[in-house]
Amino acid sequence: MIIQRKTALIILTLLLIGALVYGFMPKPILVETATVQHGPFQVTIEEEGKTRVKDRFKITAPVAGTMHRVTWEVGDTVTAGEKLCEITPLKSVLLDPRSKAEAEDRVAAAEAALRTTQARVTADKASAEFAQAEYQRIQKIFDKKLIALSALERAESEKRRTAANLESSRYAVETARYTLQEARNALSHFASKGQEELGEHVVIHAPVDGQILAIYRESEGTVAAGQVLMEIGDAHALEVVVEVLSRDAVRIQPGIPVKFTRWGGEQPLEGRVQVIEPAGFTKISALGVEEQRVRIIVAFTSSPEEWARLGDGYRVDTRFILWQEDNVLQIPQNALFRHEDGWAVFVATKANKAELRTVEPGKRSGLSAQILSGLKVGETVITHPDEQLEHGKRIRME
Numbered sequence: 559m560i561i562q563r564k565t566a567l568i569i570l571t572l573l574l575i576g577a578l579v580y581g582f583m584p585k586p587i588l589v590e591t592a593t594v595q596h597g598p599f600q601v602t603i604e605e606e607g608k609t610r611v612k613d614r615f616k617i618t619a620p621v622a623g624t625m626h627r628v629t630w631e632v633g634d635t636v637t638a639g640e641k642l643c644e645i646t647p648l649k650s651v652l653l654d655p656r657s658k659a660e661a662e663d664r665v666a667a668a669e670a671a672l673r674t675t676q677a678r679v680t681a682d683k684a685s686a687e688f689a690q691a692e693y694q695r696i697q698k699i700f701d702k703k704l705i706a707l708s709a710l711e712r713a714e715s716e717k718r719r720t721a722a723n724l725e726s727s728r729y730a731v732e733t734a735r736y737t738l739q740e741a742r743n744a745l746s747h748f749a750s751k752g753q754e755e756l757g758e759h760v761v762i763h764a765p766v767d768g769q770i771l772a773i774y775r776e777s778e779g780t781v782a783a784g785q786v787l788m789e790i791g792d793a794h795a796l797e798v799v800v801e802v803l804s805r806d807a808v809r810i811q812p813g814i815p816v817k818f819t820r821w822g823g824e825q826p827l828e829g830r831v832q833v834i835e836p837a838g839f840t841k842i843s844a845l846g847v848e849e850q851r852v853r854i855i856v857a858f859t860s861s862p863e864e865w866a867r868l869g870d871g872y873r874v875d876t877r878f879i880l881w882q883e884d885n886v887l888q889i890p891q892n893a894l895f896r897h898e899d900g901w902a903v904f905v906a907t908k909a910n911k912a913e914l915r916t917v918e919p920g921k922r923s924g925l926s927a928q929i930l931s932g933l934k935v936g937e938t939v940i941t942h943p944d945e946q947l948e949h950g951k952r953i954r955m956e
Contacts, residue, residue, distance in 0.1 A: 737765075832855045
């Protein structure tokens with residue numbers, strides 16, 4: 559009986575000592591983990607953008623007078639030469655020498671602009687023909703499986719870009735002709751001696767095919783010479799204007815691919831950077847902070863049928879793809895932290911301990927980081943490491 563009591567007392571003492579030891583032992587730290595893996599990787603810049611019509615034409619009053627009421631509505635389709643509105647001109651007087659010279663200069667400038675746009679059409683036509691021939695040549699090489707698909711896609715993108723530039727140039731020629739005719743009409747009207755030489759009305763015609771984008775003066779009333787009456791453009795010829803921070807603009811190059819998301823359609827649209835404007839501007843953010851921004855013009859490379867539902871001034875989310883690879887060793891960026899003069903991560907070992915590992919990161923995106931050395935595929939890294947975590951500490955993974 560005494561032996562049994564002693565045995566029970568010893569066991570109870572051992573259990574108590576074990577409980578105390580267990581209670582004072584450091585508990586494993588609860589951590590979140592991620593697996594090192596290969597996969598597609600992109601370095602991007604994301605901003606909001608707005609669509610706009612490439613070529614907008616402002617219709618102005620060629621003479622001062624009384625404009626008749628406009629019967630058109632915004633969104634109506636017009637054809638080149640179709641009557642837009644009429645103006646009953648004021649009784650004109652002879653131009654003084656200075657005004658006459660200015661009117662003649664405007665005619666000369668309009669003639670020069672027409673010649674310039676015609677030369678631009680010639681150059682853009684040559685570029686479009688070359689791009690078309692180059693695309694056909696690369697298509698034949700691709701069919702023989704001698705080049706990568708990316709080369710064919712670049713050639714196709716260049717073909718679409720040059721074709722769009724040619725269309726825009728032809729549109730500009732029509733506008734230049736209209737401007738020249740407007741300048742000549744203004745000179746002849748202002749230089750005439752009386753109302754009888756002007757005719758009863760001055761009819762303003764549409765310079766190009768397109769849609770009415772805006773009407774600034776609809777009711778009948780007096781208008782001044784040169785006053786803007788309405789805007790016309792091809793609503794199916796769109797581009798995207800994106801305002802990016804100047805520090806991001808220097809990382810963007812013409813021709814890089816762009817993705818458009820959250821525009822209303824099911825699939826993202828594609829585009830390429832066409833122009834980076836050389837001058838920046840100051841803009842106040844929603845938080846009241848001054849930001850220096852730069853406008854970047856992006857052309858669609860997706861087929862027009864895919865973005866046909868977009869119109870002028872529509873919002874799209876724009877992602878500039880600065881760099882991309884299909885097979886990159888990567889981890890979540892929040893697993894990296896500064897260590898001495900470099901970077902490190904904590905690796906979760908099979909023994910459920912944290913192992914400090916120095917690594918060499920490469921490219922970084924918003925959420926992921928490329929790993930050049932220090933880790934292998936399949937290893938587990940600890941994300942969001944805190945100050946309690948040290949090399950050799952016991953961990954417990956969620």
